[in-house]
Amino acid sequence: NAGVMQNPRHLVRRRGQEARLRCSPMKGHSHVYWYRQLPEEGLKFMVYLQKENIIDESGMPKERFSAEFPKEGPSILRIQQVVRGDSAAYFCASSQGTSGLDTQYFGPGTRLTVL
Amino acid sequence: AQTVTQSQPEMSVQEAETVTLSCTYDTSESNYYLFWYKQPPSRQMILVIRQEAYKQQNATENRFSVNFQKAAKSFSLKISDSQLGDTAMYFCAFMKHRVGSEKLVFGKGMKLTVNP
Numbered sequence: 336n337a338g339v340m341q342n343p344r345h346l347v348r349r350r351g352q353e354a355r356l357r358c359s360p361m362k363g364h365s366h367v368y369w370y371r372q373l374p375e376e377g378l379k380f381m382v383y384l385q386k387e388n389i390i391d392e393s394g395m396p397k398e399r400f401s402a403e404f405p406k407e408g409p410s411i412l413r414i415q416q417v418v419r420g421d422s423a424a425y426f427c428a429s430s431q432g433t434s435g436l437d438t439q440y441f442g443p444g445t446r447l448t449v450l
Numbered sequence: 451a452q453t454v455t456q457s458q459p460e461m462s463v464q465e466a467e468t469v470t471l472s473c474t475y476d477t478s479e480s481n482y483y484l485f486w487y488k489q490p491p492s493r494q495m496i497l498v499i500r501q502e503a504y505k506q507q508n509a510t511e512n513r514f515s516v517n518f519q520k521a522a523k524s525f526s527l528k529i530s531d532s533q534l535g536d537t538a539m540y541f542c543a544f545m546k547h548r549v550g551s552e553k554l555v556f557g558k559g560m561k562l563t564v565n566p
Contacts, residue, residue: 366552368552368553368554370554370556376558376559377541377556377557377558377559378495378541378554378556379556380553380554380555383552383553390550391550391551391552391553393553394553424493426495428495428554430552437552438485438497438500439552439554440497441487441494441495441496441497443492443493443494444493444494444495446493
């Protein structure tokens with residue numbers, strides 16, 4: 336059973352370009368979460384999605400950032416007009432979405448570097 | 451808002467020894483979950499152990515166990531018989547037990563080094 340897949344693993348963008356990060360959840364998982372990790376920091380929640388729905392986007396910056404989880408295909412985190420402060424590791428996690436203890440399993444992360 | 455505090459930024463231990471990592475949290479929720487995640491140099495986040503707040507019994511996974519003190523809002527991780535592969539960043543995390551609020555709140559992490 337493949338784990339959570341993220342690609343690319345490393346992404347380099349120049350200021351002003353767009354970054355698209357992809358996440359395929361574990362088989363059987365219908366809930367996806369995105370977190371950001373700045374250097375020397377813990378992970379910070381960004382957004383929680385289910386298929387075709389955004390459930391909680393309280394951690395998303397108001398501008399330039401968007402996320403989707405379509406009916407078919409991976410979840411996408413999109414960052415428009417990137418700035419140097421967007422340089423970070425972006426982690427995706429998935430869970431089954433069952434009631435009770437619903438553990439999140441993480442992907443390997445995408446390391447975004449903005450030049 | 452929930453907060454998670456890991457007050458020790460760094461620790462080192464000799465191989466085969468036991469080490470305890472501390473974590474405290476603040477919440478007004480009565481039902482919630484607590485986790486320890488490990489992040490080795492590969493940067494992959496790996497679940498170590500989890501605890502449901504309504505369970506009084508402390509969770510155990512092989513060499514890893516927790517000391518969960520609900521009244522004190524404390525959730526420490528004990529690693530027995532430390533191995534070189536335990537060298538990593540360790541993050542304590544909190545999650546509400548409420549539908550639609552499944553986000554994890556992480557502490558800043560603690561760097562553990564196991565020396566040969």
